[in-house]
Amino acid sequence: MATYAAPIPQIVAHEAKKEPTGWMSWVTTTDHKRIGIMYMVTTFVFFLLGGVEALMMRLQLGVPENTLIAPQTYNQLFTMHGTTMIFLFVVPMMAGLANYFVPLMVGARDMAFPRLNALSYWLLLAGGIVFYASVFWTPPESGWTSYVPLSSITYSPGGGQDAWIYLIHLTGLSSILGAINFYVTIANMRARGMSWGRLPLFIWAILTYSILIIFAMPVIAGAVTMLLTDRHFGTHFFDPANGGSAILWQDLFWFFGHPEVYIMVLPGFGLVSEILPVFARKPIFGYKAIAASTVTIAFLGFLVWVHHMFTAPIPEAIIIFAMLSSCLIAIPTGVKIFGWLATLWGGTIEFKTPLLFCVGFIALFTIGGISGVFLAVFPVDWQLNESYFVVAHIHFVLMGGAVFTVFAAIYYWFPKITGRMLSETLGKWSFYVMFFGFLMTFMIQHVLGLDGMPRRVYEYSNTGNLALYNLISTIGSFILGGGVLLTIVNVMRSLKHGAVAGPDPWKANTLEWFTSSPPPVNNFDVVPTVRSHEPMKDIRREIEQRTSGAPAPGGATVPAGATQIGL
C-alpha cells in the first residue's frame, strides 16, 4: 500500500462555526441552503392550498348543474388556484431548488449576494400573505390572466384584484432579484475548471430561467402597474371608452405569460437531464444539443405570445407569424425529448423513484407538447382555445412538465438536504397513484373541450356525455391528490426514520454529492478541480484507481480532504 504517491488520508476539521439553531436563526439566515429550504417548504404549502382549491372545483363539477359552490366563489377558486400554482408554487419552487443546489453544483460556498437572497425569500412570502389575506375580504375573481375590462374597477370593484396586483409586484421583484443572484453566482463563482461546456445541465437551465425572468418579469410588472393606475389613479391605458385598448393588456400579459411557461418548465428539463443519466448509468446523450435547445427555447419563447390570442381581433399576418414561431419552438423541445430517450437507450435503468417521476414527466410532457401543436394550428385553435382542451394542455405541460420534475427532485435531493433516504416503497406508490390519477383527471378533459365545454364555468348542462366525463375527471383528481399525500407522508416519516443516506447515495455525477449530507454551512472544505460535466464520476474513478493501487492518470483531481467525507 505504501507504493503509490497519493497523500495519505488525514483528518481535517471543518473550518466552519457550529450551525446556529432556533427559529431566529432561520429568520436572520443568509445561508443559501436554509433559504432554499424555506423556499421549498413555503411553496409546497402553497401547492397544497392550490391543490385543495382545485379539488373543490372538481367537486363542484362532479355532477351537472351542481349548486355546491356559488358562481362567485367558483370564480375566486380558479383565480386563486391558477395564481397560486404559477406565482407561489412552480416559479418559486424552482427558485428554492436552485437556491439550494446552484452553489453546491458549481462548487461555491454561497450565492453571490446572500442578503439579497434572503430578501428574495421574504418578498415572496410577503406576496403570498398579501394575496391570501384577501380570502378574509373579497378574493380576486377575474382569473389568473385578469383580462381587462373585467379586472377594471368598474367590473371588479373588490380589493382582491388589488391584492392580485401586489402579489405580482412582490413575487415579481422576488423573482427578478433571485434571478440576478443566480446569474451572478453562475457567471462568477464556478469551481476551477468548470467552463461553460462543463456546466451541469440543471445549471444551464437555471441560467436560462434567470435570463427569462429578467426579460419577462418587468413587462408584467409594468402591465399590472398600469392596471393599478387605471383602477385607482384615473389613467386609461386599458379603457376603450377613453382611447385605451383592451387588447394591449392581452399583448403585455402574454408577452410575459409565454416566457413564464418556459420559466416554469426549463428548470424541470434541467432536472431531468441531471437525473436520467444517474439512473441509466450512462452520460447524457448530446450534452451540447440539450444545452443549446434550452437557450433556443428561451429565445423563441419571446416570439410566440400571440398564439394565446388567436381568437382576438388582430391582423392575420401576426397570427400567421405566431403560428410559424410556435411550430418552430416544437423543434428544440423535440430535440430534448429525443435526447432523453437516447440517454436511456443502451443504459442499465434502475427504477428508483426519481427516475420514475422523470419517465412519467417524459410520457406526460410529450402529450402536452403534441396537444400544443394542435393549438398552434390557428384555425384548429379557434375550436380548442378557451375550452377544456386548453385546461388539459396546460396541466399536461405544467403539472406533467413542472410538478412531476419537482417530485423527481424531491426524491432525488431529499437525501442531500436531510441526510436521510425517502422510502422507495411509498415513493413508488406515490408515483403510480399520481400518474394514474393525473391521466384519469386530464386525458378526458381534452374530450370535454372537443365536446364544447368552455373553461372557467361553474356549471354545465347534462347534455351528451359531459356528466360522465366530468365525473371521471373528478374521481381522477382525488386519486391524484391521494398520490401527493403519500409523498407528504413519506417526507414526514423519513425526516426522522429514513435510512441514513451518506454523501452520495445515488452515485451521481455532480458536485453537490461531493460534500456531506446535509452539507456543512461552508458547503465544501475543499473544492475539487472540474474536468468534465460529470465531475463526481471522475472523482469516483480516480479514488477507485488510487485505492486499488494503480497510479492515477493525468495528475490528481481529488484533494486530500476527499477521503474523509466518505468517498
Next chain:
Amino acid sequence: MRAQKRVGAGFCDRARAFRPVVNRILPALIHLLSIPLAFFTPESGGSSNANQIDNLYKITLWVALVIFVIVEGTLCYILYRYRARKGAVANQTHGNTRLEISWTLAAAVILLILAVITFVKLSSIQDPVNSSPEGEHLVSDTSHLYASDEQKLPPDGKSLEIDVIGRQFVWQFVYPGENEPDGLGAPYSYEELVVPTKTTVTLNIVSSDVVHSWWIPQLGGKFQAVPGYHNYTWFKIEKPGVFRGQCALLCGRGHARMIATVKAVPPPQFEAWVAYQKKQIAEANAAAATARTKLNHEVGAGQVENP
C-alpha cells in the same frame, strides 16, 4: 343422413336469414369506428367552415398519433429492454451528431408539412361562400360597410350581416334594417339567433362591456368580442336545425349562463319571423307611447322620461 341434411338445410336457412344481418355488419362497424373518432374530434356539421376545421384537425390528429405512438412506444420499449439486469453494462456514449441532426430535421419537416396543409386549407375556413339561390334574396351588398377588407365576404360580395353584441351576461343580435321606411329600426333578439338556411351569414362581433367570446362549436371556431374592436366570422347552414353554444371567455359571475342558440329555419320562415319581430317591436313601441301619454296626463308633461 336425414338428420345431417336437416342440419345442413337449417344452417343454410339460417345463413340466408342471417344475410341482412351480415349486410349490416359493415355499416355497424363503420358506425362503431366513427364513435371514437367523434370522441377525439371537435364538434362540426353545422357549417362548411366548421367541417373544414374538423378536417384540418383530423389531419393534425393523424400526424400527432404517429408521433405519439413512436415516442411513447420507444419509451416503453427502452424501459423494458434496458432495465438494469445482472451483467448488463451501460453503453457509455456521449452522443451522435448525425443522429441528432437528423431528428432535428425530421421534426422540422413534419411541422413544415403541417404549416403548409394549414395554409392550403385556410381559405376554405376563412372565406365565406356564396349564398344558395333559395337564400339570395335575403342577402345584400355588405361590402360598403367596410372600408378595408378586414371582414371577409363571399365572392359575390353579398351576405346577411348580423351584429353580435356581447354583454354581461347575454348575447344580443341586431339584424339589418335600420334604415327601412317603416321607422322601426333594426330588428333584434336576445340569446336566440334566428337565421335562414342556404344563406351566408356574416357576423360582426362586438362587446358593450367586458371581453366575451362567441362560440357555437358546430358552426366554427371562437371569436373574441372585445370592447372597442370588431371581430368577424361567418357561417352558412344548409339544413334547418338548432345549434347551441355559450360564451367561451370568462366575463364575470354569470359567465357559465351566457348561452347562445342559433336556430336555422328555411328562408320563408325566416322572413315571417323578422316580420313577427317587427310587429312585436311596433306593438311594444305603441304600448310604451300610450303609457307615456297616460302618465304625462296624470303627472304633468315633461315629468316622464323616455324609458
